[in-house]
Amino acid sequence: MTPSRRMLLVHAHPDDETINNGATMARYVAEGAAVTLLTCTLGEEGEVLVPELELLAPEHADQLGGYRIAELRAAMEALGVTDWRFLGGAGRYRDSGMMGSPANEKPRAFWNADLDEVVAHAVAVVRDVRPQVVVTYDENGGYGHPDHIQAHRVAMRAVDAAADPAYRPDLGDAWDVAKVYWCCVPRSVMRQGIEALAALGEDSPFASLGEVDDVPFAVPDELVAAAVDGRAHAGRKDAAMRAHATQITVDGPFFALSNNLGKEVLGTEYYRLVRGDRGPAATPEGWEDDLFAGLDA
Numbered sequence: 001m002t003p004s005r006r007m008l009l010v011h012a013h014p015d016d017e018t019i020n021n022g023a024t025m026a027r028y029v030a031e032g033a034a035v036t037l038l039t040c041t042l043g044e045e046g047e048v049l050v051p052e053l054e055l056l057a058p059e060h061a062d063q064l065g066g067y068r069i070a071e072l073r074a075a076m077e078a079l080g081v082t083d084w085r086f087l088g089g090a091g092r093y094r095d096s097g098m099m100g101s102p103a104n105e106k107p108r109a110f111w112n113a114d115l116d117e118v119v120a121h122a123v124a125v126v127r128d129v130r131p132q133v134v135v136t137y138d139e140n141g142g143y144g145h146p147d148h149i150q151a152h153r154v155a156m157r158a159v160d161a162a163a164d165p166a167y168r169p170d171l172g173d174a175w176d177v178a179k180v181y182w183c184c185v186p187r188s189v190m191r192q193g194i195e196a197l198a199a200l201g202e203d204s205p206f207a208s209l210g211e212v213d214d215v216p217f218a219v220p221d222e223l224v225a226a227a228v229d230g231r232a233h234a235g236r237k238d239a240a241m242r243a244h245a246t247q248i249t250v251d252g253p254f255f256a257l258s259n260n261l262g263k264e265v266l267g268t269e270y271y272r273l274v275r276g277d278r279g280p281a282a283t284p285e286g287w288e289d290d291l292f293a294g295l296d297a
């Protein structure tokens, strides 16, 4: 029987889901909600942090995408997520590389995809899953990665199109998503994380994140709508991060990507509400503590 509470997360690469929403996903799975992950690319253009796997990189054997499918499978097992899909099927859209990199020009790059085609693939998933809640990135993709920006565009257009009965009825009955959230980190929380990193001292394996204002996905606290306390599931998030070993180094409560920018493995994850009605204030800051708050799901 399909759970009454259903959420869909739209992400660009394998690892984004865990970094941004790993604790949230694990919590809602544990609470019996249906959690579906839609990943837009295989992450073929990523760097490789595991020395013995470095020949998988795009400039060598170009096999990283396939390998990251296995990493994603292990991460989903760690979080308890059983419904995870690739947009248009595994391998349809290629990781576009960082903004301005030569990979942006590759013909199959997600950044160059025909948006109408991509949105149709996404609408098919929305109308199949029928989520009350959709989670994706803000309009800058969090930090300006082209695939994140494209994933944001596809998700937002798919939410609108899926609700329109006149749009592609062959893709399923219209479905109106009740609430749409964008991932974020409150500036106040980011500031605490930077101070925690600094306290590790110069010999920390994780470089500091710099100043709060330098962190593009840190937003003023007043823009935040929800804080999901997933600390009871932080162990699952930690295991899922470790599953993405080619992309993420985890050391205790901190993790870093290949640019060594360290962040704290946050058990509490934060969201901006951009569609739908905000549920009742449930935290000292006046935020929701449940993405399904206010819904009779």
Ligand SMILES: CC(=O)N[C@H]1[C@@H](O[C@@H]2[C@H](O)[C@H](O)[C@@H](O)[C@H](O)[C@H]2O)O[C@H](CO)[C@@H](O)[C@@H]1O
Pocket (backbone or CB within 6 Å): 013, 014, 015, 016, 019, 043, 044, 045, 046, 047, 095, 096, 097, 098, 145, 247, 257, 258, 259, 260
């Ligand atoms: C978290 C995320 O979106 N990772 C992307 C990103 O990876 C970055 C990229 O390899 C960059 O060169 C590094 O300096 C940085 O540390 C990485 O986070 O871009 C990759 C290429 O598009 C992508 O595969 C990866 O998932």
Ligand SMILES: [Zn+2]
Pocket (backbone or CB within 6 Å): 012, 013, 016, 145, 148
């Ligand atoms: Zn990404």
